Amino acid sequence: MTTCVIGDIHGCHASLAALLDRVADRADRLVFLGDYIDRGPETRKVIDLLLALKRQQRQVIFLMGNHELMLQQYLAGEDRSVYLGVGGRQTLASYDIPAGLRGPAIAAALPPAHLAFLSDLPLHWQDEHAIYVHAGLQPGRHLSQQSADWCLWVRDRFIRSDYDFGKPVVFGHTVFEKPLVQANKIGIDTGAAYGGRLTAVILPEMEFVSVPGEQVHPYGAAL
Numbered sequence: 001m002t003t004c005v006i007g008d009i010h011g012c013h014a015s016l017a018a019l020l021d022r023v024a025d026r027a028d029r030l031v032f033l034g035d036y037i038d039r040g041p042e043t044r045k046v047i048d049l050l051l052a053l054k055r056q057q058r059q060v061i062f063l064m065g066n067h068e069l070m071l072q073q074y075l076a077g078e079d080r081s082v083y084l085g086v087g088g089r090q091t092l093a094s095y096d097i098p099a100g101l102r103g104p105a106i107a108a109a110l111p112p113a114h115l116a117f118l119s120d121l122p123l124h125w126q127d128e129h130a131i132y133v134h135a136g137l138q139p140g141r142h143l144s145q146q147s148a149d150w151c152l153w154v155r156d157r158f159i160r161s162d163y164d165f166g167k168p169v170v171f172g173h174t175v176f177e178k179p180l181v182q183a184n185k186i187g188i189d190t191g192a193a194y195g196g197r198l199t200a201v202i203l204p205e206m207e208f209v210s211v212p213g214e215q216v217h218p219y220g221a222a223l
Helices: 013-026 043-056 066-075 080-094 103-109 112-119 148-153
Strands: 003-006 029-032 060-062 124-126 131-133 169-171 185-187 197-203 207-212
Touching (some): 013 197, 013 207, 043 080, 066 080, 066 112
Parallel strands (some): 003 029
Antiparallel strands (some): 124 131, 197 207
């Protein structure tokens, strides 16, 4: 079976639509690596498109990103200033939600299907081709024992590791100018929300497909 893996979208609806036009019919399954929200202006449209795709596609896997976790924490009353400063304002604006609202009021204003989608995402997944995760995995630890901290936040400690997890690990989170390809890992976040590109990789062919991103957020604190 063919798997198409799509990197960090960050509210770039036009880029996502263009990429899906090129890859959605070419794979038996689609895997998304998280960070659907924030930074870009059209989070609501992105989630609408993903939910529609789930109804149409044979098999679609949506993983959690650190931005989905930050949204959950924000709705719970945590990390208010941090979340708004790394793209949360754009997400709230896409739903016409004032940034001054508190967590419970924001949750009530979100479409129930969107809230359910964003609250029920696994940390990782695997198939015959690879292991898929948002940020990375802890070397030497079984997949079932991986922590949210590593799966959602890690950068250099994973990227610099040559540990063999038994399959390549396909990940996003850390922005590269072009996809990172190593024997044990493939990084496909190419900065869609920073004017880079939105990238997919088709496995087992190892074919990369990308479309222009949207210059919608300054490249600063890349959480």
